[in-house]
Amino acid sequence: MSRPGFVLEVDERTPALLMHEGEGFRLERLPLGSRVIYPPESLPALRDLDGEIRRALANPLGREPLHELIKAGMKLTIVFDDLSIPLPPMQTPDIRQRIIEHVLEIAAGKGVDDVELIAGNALHRRMTPAELKRTVGERVFRSFFPRHLRNHDAEDRGQLSVIGHTPHGEIVEINRRAAESDLIVYVNVSLTAMSGGPKSVSVGLASYRSLKHHHNVHTLRHSRSFNDPPNSAMHHSYDRMAGLLGDNLKIFQIETTVNNNTFPTQLNFLNKREWEWNLKDQATYLAVKRANDMLPPGRRRQIWHRTAAPYGVTSVTAGAPEEVHTVTMRNLLRQQLTELDGPSDIGIWGLPYICPYNVNSIMNPILVFSLGLGYFFNLYRGQPIVRKGGVAIFYHPVRNEFHPVHHPSYIDFFEEVLAETTDPVAIEAKFEEHFATDPWYTHLYRNSYAYHGVHPLYMWYWGAHALEHLGDVIFVGGDRKTTARMGFRTASTLDDALEMARERVGGSPSITYHHTPPLAMADVR
Amino acid sequence: MNLTLEYHRSPARYFAGRTVTAAVHGARTAAAVAANLSPLRLITRPDPRLPEDGWTRVKPIISGICGSDLGLLTGRNSPYLSAVISLPFTPGHEVVGETLDDVPGIPRGSRVVIDPVLGCLPRGVDTCQWCDADQHSRCDHITTGVVSAGIQTGFCTDTSGGWSQMLVAHHSQLHVLPDGLDDRSAVMIEPLSCAIHTVRRVSVPDGASVLVVGAGTVGLLTVLALREYTKCGPIYVVARYPHQRERAREMGATEVLATNRPARALRRSTGAFLAHPERGDEYLLGGTDLAFECTAGSGLDTALRAVRAGGTVVLSGMPNAGVDLTPIWFRELQLVGAYASGGQDFPDAIALAQQAPLAGFVDAVYPLARWREAIGHASAAGRLGTIKVAFDPQKD
Numbered sequence: 001m002s003r004p005g006f007v008l009e010v011d012e013r014t015p016a017l018l019m020h021e022g023e024g025f026r027l028e029r030l031p032l033g034s035r036v037i038y039p040p041e042s043l044p045a046l047r048d049l050d051g052e053i054r055r056a057l058a059n060p061l062g063r064e065p066l067h068e069l070i071k072a073g074m075k076l077t078i079v080f081d082d083l084s085i086p087l088p089p090m091q092t093p094d095i096r097q098r099i100i101e102h103v104l105e106i107a108a109g110k111g112v113d114d115v116e117l118i119a120g121n122a123l124h125r126r127m128t129p130a131e132l133k134r135t136v137g138e139r140v141f142r143s144f145f146p147r148h149l150r151n152h153d154a155e156d157r158g159q160l161s162v163i164g165h166t167p168h169g170e171i172v173e174i175n176r177r178a179a180e181s182d183l184i185v186y187v188n189v190s191l192t193a194m195s196g197g198p199k200s201v202s203v204g205l206a207s208y209r210s211l212k213h214h215h216n217v218h219t220l221r222h223s224r225s226f227n228d229p230p231n232s233a234m235h236h237s238y239d240r241m242a243g244l245l246g247d248n249l250k251i252f253q254i255e256t257t258v259n260n261n262t263f264p265t266q267l268n269f270l271n272k273r274e275w276e277w278n279l280k281d282q283a284t285y286l287a288v289k290r291a292n293d294m295l296p297p298g299r300r301r302q303i304w305h306r307t308a309a310p311y312g313v314t315s316v317t318a319g320a321p322e323e324v325h326t327v328t329m330r331n332l333l334r335q336q337l338t339e340l341d342g343p344s345d346i347g348i349w350g351l352p353y354i355c356p357y358n359v360n361s362i363m364n365p366i367l368v369f370s371l372g373l374g375y376f377f378n379l380y381r382g383q384p385i386v387r388k389g390g391v392a393i394f395y396h397p398v399r400n401e402f403h404p405v406h407h408p409s410y411i412d413f414f415e416e417v418l419a420e421t422t423d424p425v426a427i428e429a430k431f432e433e434h435f436a437t438d439p440w441y442t443h444l445y446r447n448s449y450a451y452h453g454v455h456p457l458y459m460w461y462w463g464a465h466a467l468e469h470l471g472d473v474i475f476v477g478g479d480r481k482t483t484a485r486m487g488f489r490t491a492s493t494l495d496d497a498l499e500m501a502r503e504r505v506g507g508s509p510s511i512t513y514h515h516t517p518p519l520a521m522a523d524v525r
Numbered sequence: 526m527n528l529t530l531e532y533h534r535s536p537a538r539y540f541a542g543r544t545v546t547a548a549v550h551g552a553r554t555a556a557a558v559a560a561n562l563s564p565l566r567l568i569t570r571p572d573p574r575l576p577e578d579g580w581t582r583v584k585p586i587i588s589g590i591c592g593s594d595l596g597l598l599t600g601r602n603s604p605y606l607s608a609v610i611s612l613p614f615t616p617g618h619e620v621v622g623e624t625l626d627d628v629p630g631i632p633r634g635s636r637v638v639i640d641p642v643l644g645c646l647p648r649g650v651d652t653c654q655w656c657d658a659d660q661h662s663r664c665d666h667i668t669t670g671v672v673s674a675g676i677q678t679g680f681c682t683d684t685s686g687g688w689s690q691m692l693v694a695h696h697s698q699l700h701v702l703p704d705g706l707d708d709r710s711a712v713m714i715e716p717l718s719c720a721i722h723t724v725r726r727v728s729v730p731d732g733a734s735v736l737v738v739g740a741g742t743v744g745l746l747t748v749l750a751l752r753e754y755t756k757c758g759p760i761y762v763v764a765r766y767p768h769q770r771e772r773a774r775e776m777g778a779t780e781v782l783a784t785n786r787p788a789r790a791l792r793r794s795t796g797a798f799l800a801h802p803e804r805g806d807e808y809l810l811g812g813t814d815l816a817f818e819c820t821a822g823s824g825l826d827t828a829l830r831a832v833r834a835g836g837t838v839v840l841s842g843m844p845n846a847g848v849d850l851t852p853i854w855f856r857e858l859q860l861v862g863a864y865a866s867g868g869q870d871f872p873d874a875i876a877l878a879q880q881a882p883l884a885g886f887v888d889a890v891y892p893l894a895r896w897r898e899a900i901g902h903a904s905a906a907g908r909l910g911t912i913k914v915a916f917d918p919q920k921d
Binding site: 404408411412415416434438439440443 | 783786789790792793796797798799801
């Protein structure tokens, strides 16, 4: 039986606590009385995963069994989540591979010839052939790539299809192949409460003009949080779109959840609570930290990005998207939810080396922003862990470095847009259309491995709620110039950061440290 | 006797300056050592003689330090011009002065600005085809006539130059200044006439997008001239320093770009594609319709990489750097030179100077005795927040 989530109150016996800071980490002593949110202990993985997959496909929720839905002569499209989840990428074989192999086995048994596999990458960069192979496995890759295994292209006008408009006037436009299929099988990995369910097809296969209805400042400011779907305007929009899709298409959703085994055995101390580190963990910490700090930056990044998570799969659920997602959410929260009594004046987060948009890439300053003020700040249900007007303290070096191939529009966004304004509303009004329709960005998105031109703006919107909520943002160890360009302050040490924060929140602030990853979602009462 | 700053022949100093400023951080080094290494000396010479009738002695009131003067002092200018100057000479071709003799149409004691080009008329020779066509900046006779060789006043032994207490000028070179125009604004007329000439060297279609590389005196005045004499569309200016960015906007720039990766910054505004060669700077496929290179050559590469196929690059500053000409071939560009001024450029510059926001362009005026400081200041003008440094030769 795994232990539930836990909130530690720091006292004299509390050891120094681990803080992620990009491609590195440190131990930090927090002031007495600080609260620390830990996720529930890692849940046990399913023992007979193939058996569970078979069971889920044969006993779906709200749908006929898959072998009854699949018929000879049909047009079948299998869509799968792209490389943005899970994080870090899971050790192979990826759960998507295992599920796709089962689905293809059934399709082959039924004599289905017209099968296509599509990565639901929306406006994310295309996955490289190597990344596709890693996700779907050697056998599937060899059989389907490149003609029948490909990335979704949100800018291929001829290959998009309008399904209709929601009652709110939102256009639903998705990949034509999927729209014209007799059956869409969507293979999902849910790592956070925001993903999966209504989001899968309506976002993963959508075009820019469909996505803009929910990826905007207004919606994100009214998504509190976007990891709490009932209180997320973004998810309300997903729901409306998914309803329309459900009326017009046949979707068979297969969702999975993983446990909190985020780091491999050699880094196991990162998965554990600090006071439970044994001698080996302590020695490993010292050795890894010393070696990591000595490595040149390029090599250090390479090593971190080669790290694969030994995630265990905790659930496989199949059937109608809405019913499946209810079960998925339950399993996901069981692994991540920790109750917390009320917000504090100051919230602290250590930002790791990876976020959904820098897999095999560089965590540029905009992605640091979106990870901190977007993803991590929004890991709550009820209310943020920081009170309105409070201060967020993040740990990250915030280096001014960008991946030139993956993030070309991010470079321009940082250099040109943020030099002019950091206000999400002003950015949306003045720059979104230019970035979204810039032919060069579109060309690179379609033919190279670049994120869509509008993507950095979405990342900025991602933090719009936090920007409105927080009174100040401080980066410990952040590059001063780069951080200032984004409108934030830097501090050399936690003591300095707390001193700066006291200007805003008073002399004796309450402090909460959100200890993640492994991911913990705060249920703030 | 005439106190004068004289540029003299000194191969040792020439090569020393050239070597030092060609090194890494050469520009910064130039600011520190330009004056000390340059073949320049402050000496007393007899007053210059009047070559013939129609010439007058002029007492310089204020005389600017131009980028081409600095290129000369640091050995960066091309030796190409050594054939059309005479040594030793007194530099200074941006001159506001007072006449000391009566000449046709200009009584003694007039406050004048000098058009420095020494064409056929001042030289007293039969006019060449260019001077006949009122394009004396192209004069073929700049090595002959009543004064020694020299492309302009300020490069000619016999006329002396603005960095002295007295020079001689032909009446055709003189333009009487209106009373309302102060000396510091008036000294900007010569570079302004060059900027007007530069803009007139090419046809600028209405709405055309323009890149101006450099935001020193020449760049800023080129922006001003573009706004005054053309109906061009957006003007993008590459500027290094904050005060240059402010001035560029004041002159009418649409957008000011930083010097690091200007092609990238320009790409989004022009809807171009960016190409990354394996070596060398990135360039645009697309870009602006025209570019004006106003940095004495170092920005020519930027201009060539930022202009659309079939576009035009105008070379305004005196070039002193090598450049990869492949874009001219591959993108079928037109490269146009623009030197000095001609025709109506000078009168138009005088008219424009009376209404243009030129106040504050000259913010440092030195006596000749402090010439080392003046040259050092001018060499580091950008970093020091200055646009134009000048001499007041009559000041002690």
